[in-house]
Amino acid sequence: MASTRIHIDEARLRRVKKQDRIATGVLAAIVAIVMLIVVSMVAYILFEGISTLFQPGFLTQPARANGTQGGVLYQLFDSFYLLLITLSISVPISLGGAVFLVEYAPDGPIRDIASTAIETLSSLPSIVVGMFGFLVFSVQLGWKYSIISGAVALTMFNIPILVRVIQQALEDVPQAQRDACLAMGLTRWEATLHILIPEAMPAIVTGIVLSAGRVFGEAAALLFTSGMSSPVRLNFLSFNLSSPTCAWNVFRPGESLAVHIYKIYGEGSPEAQQIVWGTAALLMICVLLFNVVARIVGKQLARRMTAE
């Protein structure tokens, strides 16, 4: 009786151990597949696009023939310009919003309503944000297809991400810091401005740069707001902000790199295909740079702060 029982246990033990080994093997295989997909995708895009990227003129010439010839200079500029305007609107608003939610908002209906609103905004498909932007900014406010219209749409898309990141960063500041500030007679506002935000700065900066990567690659919200074309000629030296050829004029149409890809991906000519892949590689490299920069800057800031 006793021996048989031990026997059964051993069989069971073997089975269980085998199960464990199989499971580990399957999981390892899944991870290997995932890594293979990621690496091969990045490699494929770089492989297809890198030769175009280093072609003379690709980064320094404007597009011709509706984007099927020439380079992507204006698209590259427009992408960064859109990003710059988007961040300069969304960062202050998100910072204020996050500070309010973490430091001021008493637990209660105001906080609930605000966080529900932000959560709703974050889950909305970007095409809906684009439609709203088209209706309100492009049509009703009469901004037509313009950089500013696109930037405001991107702001709506960016705010929930930023608020969450900054909120998290502020919440991670130890409560003792706050108590110490208040005990020394500082107001909440002073404590936030001089102690809490600097303390949370590394995380905030990392978050902003990471969100910049997402904004940089967004296209659906821009189709109907900043439009699908860039002026054929731009003058970077002109600061006459009402001139349609002035690169810095926010009321001119603009086209980001991502929109450019969507516009010409179906064009059949070999040259257009090269441009598409070159643009894709460029876009991906920019976004990856944002990732790397975010990490480095975050680390640098953190180190400098702890050294002090």
Added chain:
Amino acid sequence: MAKQLPKRDLENVGLGVTGACVALVTLVVAALIFMVAQKGLSAFLKDGVSVVEFFTGTKWDLANTAENGLPYTGALPLIVTSFAVMVLSTLIALPIAIGSAIFAVEISPKFGSKVFQPLIELLTGIPSVVFGLVGFHVVVGLMKSVFHVSTGLGILPGAIVLAVMILPTMTTLSVDGLRAVPDSYRLGSLALGYTRWQTIWHVVLKSAMPSLMTAVILGMTRAFGETLAVRMVIGGIEAMPTSLLSPASTITTTLTTSMAVYAEGSAQDDVLWALGLLLMGMSLIFILIIHLIGRKGAKARG
């Protein structure tokens, strides 16, 4: 006393400035919801499109008008395709996401945090048009050569592209969920003589269930709302899909191609806003589900 007053003012300034930011965001969201709802509902209230026809009709054709003077507005094919693409991509991504999360947390944590997670986050950063471009050239070509179909466009390639796109969201959130399970659970289970797999299966996964479900639903939300990557591989035919490899069109892809084609205020334009309203409604439902799961999870933990 004289010194205290400016301090109080300062506090009020701070409260005012930050409060204004929150108020602005809340107001914009409220305006957005209101406008989308108003434009969307006017299709039914003003133009007289039948709600039943919208949800059950199978003929979507805005360019032609039926006898009643309205365009054909049966959105069922679009709704079905949207759901098909979402469910299929989730089914593909789910085992891969949770499997790799388990590996990265339970089996090889060091490899997980040093190599695997940064790599997966890299995938998050790649813009959706780039996914679409790779899908258009690689996945569609693959469909053509494997299934011997004419165009290679349809729901299946759409779902495959989306699965890769939602993989990072689902994996990262699953990893966070698994990490949050206290080590004492694992140690207790191992001490009872369970193998690692048994511990994972019976203890870790069970207690991480609410966060895993949240991960899945957030992935589904993204899949449902994704637009351009799907547009590039799905074919764009607004008709009931007959197979996984027949060209189809989702709610979002129809919006990209038809929006701004029709004059503002026309029945066609309003019906498109009704689609937008449907998208918005779905994402609100997804949020609600996540909240319910969160509340349930909190209750279960006590």
Added chain:
Amino acid sequence: MLDQAYSRRQFLGLAGGLASFVGLGLVGCGGAGASNAADKGSAAAESVSGEVTYDGASSFQALVEAAAEKFMDANPDVSVSGSGNGSGKGLTAVAAGTVTIGNSDVFAETKLEADQVKNLVDHEVAVVGMGPVVSKNVKVDDLSLEQLKGIFSGQITNWKEVGGDDATIVVLNRKAGSGTRATFEAAVFGDEAVDFKGDAELDKSGDVQTQMASTDNAISYLDFSHFDDSKFNAIKVEGVEPKSANVTDDSFKIWATEHMYCAKDADDATKAFLEFMLSDDVQGKLVEEQGFIPVSAMKVVKDASGKVSAK
């Protein structure tokens, strides 16, 4: 009283002069890097400035763009830009005022309400033929309008029914807003409503080129300027070759007039650009270079309802 009025006018004149002087100064400063272009501009009789934007038909966007290049060489202070998202989008956009020019393969009357059309001015800039194209592997090289009707309504589904190999026909359509599709369907179907959608609906003429090149047994339609013998074959219709010469006398039935619409109260830059489109610089040379037919070469005209009559 009179004296006062005079002085006011004088003042206005002075102010205007000052304003234009300041404006010139600004342009001068801004254009420092592009002095070459500015020199060319000053040679033009009268230089306009402003922003011209267009959207609409992808079929003749190349022509508009080529003309825009030349126009901007002469008028460096004008920016002409736009995209080709289909005739429907172009007409809606110009009616709504989101662009200043709407390009269309079809008359505005067919896409817009009558009260919207009232405020638009039509400019017929070129004529283009449109014809069916088939994949390289398809042996059929001539189809009758009746056969095209069968194929694009889903009645004929196999190439052997029209004299080809035994293979399923893959129908590549354009999106509903497309003017090329509207023109093609008007010629093939007349007034009949079509609700067959085919195997794919593509956004742009360029997309059709790409898909035709990579798909076997396919049929689609394109304007002549997008024909590309290396990728697909353009076929005869009712025995008539798809050539511009056959379009001018309406012996090739599928063709469209390319319209550029602007609002009645369009700004000077837009008007100047449209004038340029109709000038000899464009009509005499560029139109034919880009594969289009000048309106003046046509022996027949088509009205908004699609009726063709001798000129």
